[in-house]
Amino acid sequence: MVTLQERLDRGDVLLIDGGMGTELERRGVEMDGEAWAGAAMKTRPDVIKEIHKEFIVAGADLIIANTYATSPHVMKHAGFSNEETHDLNLLGVRLAREAVAEAADGRQVFVAGSMSSFRAGLDVHKLPNKVEARDSYRRQAQALAEGGCDLIILEMMLDPVITPIAIAAAVETGLPAWAGFSARVADGKVLGFHRYADDAFDDVLDSGLSFPLQAAGIMHTNVEFTPPALAALKAKWSGPMFAYPHSGEFRMPHWQFDTVMKPEPFCGEAMGYLAGGVQAIGGCCGIGPDHIAMLKRGLPSHMPG
Numbered sequence: 001m002v003t004l005q006e007r008l009d010r011g012d013v014l015l016i017d018g019g020m021g022t023e024l025e026r027r028g029v030e031m032d033g034e035a036w037a038g039a040a041m042k043t044r045p046d047v048i049k050e051i052h053k054e055f056i057v058a059g060a061d062l063i064i065a066n067t068y069a070t071s072p073h074v075m076k077h078a079g080f081s082n083e084e085t086h087d088l089n090l091l092g093v094r095l096a097r098e099a100v101a102e103a104a105d106g107r108q109v110f111v112a113g114s115m116s117s118f119r120a121g122l123d124v125h126k127l128p129n130k131v132e133a134r135d136s137y138r139r140q141a142q143a144l145a146e147g148g149c150d151l152i153i154l155e156m157m158l159d160p161v162i163t164p165i166a167i168a169a170a171v172e173t174g175l176p177a178w179a180g181f182s183a184r185v186a187d188g189k190v191l192g193f194h195r196y197a198d199d200a201f202d203d204v205l206d207s208g209l210s211f212p213l214q215a216a217g218i219m220h221t222n223v224e225f226t227p228p229a230l231a232a233l234k235a236k237w238s239g240p241m242f243a244y245p246h247s248g249e250f251r252m253p254h255w256q257f258d259t260v261m262k263p264e265p266f267c268g269e270a271m272g273y274l275a276g277g278v279q280a281i282g283g284c285c286g287i288g289p290d291h292i293a294m295l296k297r298g299l300p301s302h303m304p305g
């Protein structure tokens with residue numbers, strides 16, 4: 001088997017899957033008020049696996065386990081002990097692995113374990129302090145590695161505090177680590193995605209890019225803000241890049257699908273990322289299997305030039 005590093009080195013374009021949480025919502029799976037899509041692992045593992053399989057059939061070369069919200073510091077607010085949370089992380093990787101075995105038809109599909117800056121109930125007051133964050137991300141990273149994922153992807157890295165703690169925990173496992181940064185643009189400035197502070201996006205990037213990462217990218221960032229965020233990343237990072245923006249918006253308590261960009265224009269955006277040197281492309285919230293299938297048809301299999 002060719003490794004992920006070899007696929008990157010030889011210039012293969014890799015397709016990433018689309019949003020898992022919003023796909024669960026679209027299918028009517030109830031989201032937990034504290035752990036969002038995290039608790040669905042307990043209630044609807046069958047739907048999670050089904051969604052993974054649809055993304056694989058659509059053409060994804062890399063799928064992301066539904067562990068975005070299953071860090072101990074989040075799950076404790078949903079009533080899960082550290083041991084139960086450990087098992088949920090193992091299960092998240094296992095569901096993705098089973099989906100690959102059942103749907104990849106011999107094609108190579110990598111499984112990423114996800115760790116993110118998600119906070120319970122999206123409540124700023126439930127952000128962990130540094131000591132708790134270190135312990136929590138370490139536990140989650142070790143569980144994901146034990147579960148057998150091929151890499152760990154850091155999702156929604158959006159401030160200079162959590163970013164280095166989460167990335168350090170991923171790197172410690174010895175697995176390849178991909179750092180996904182999230183940005184917004186306000187008054188013409190590129191800022192970290194979250195709204196509880198106005199962190200310059202450059203500061204967020206600086207806090208994460210000094211680690212030995214396999215790839216860095218922009219994710220869970222509005223399609224419109226992704227090009228300026230990629231430009232900021234490119235100014236600081238010369239390694240492999242990825243992008244998987246979101247489309248539509250979150251209005252409590254649900255993702256709004258009526259404003260999601262259609263697959264064809266989304267593919268046009270992706271062509272632009274590719275021309276700018278981005279090698280792995282997929283979608284985040286709002287982006288479903290139809291979009292990934294469109295990327296499969298529309299994008300070349302190797303980097304241009």
Ligand SMILES: [Zn+2]
Binds near residue numbers: 019
């Ligand atoms: Zn997202």
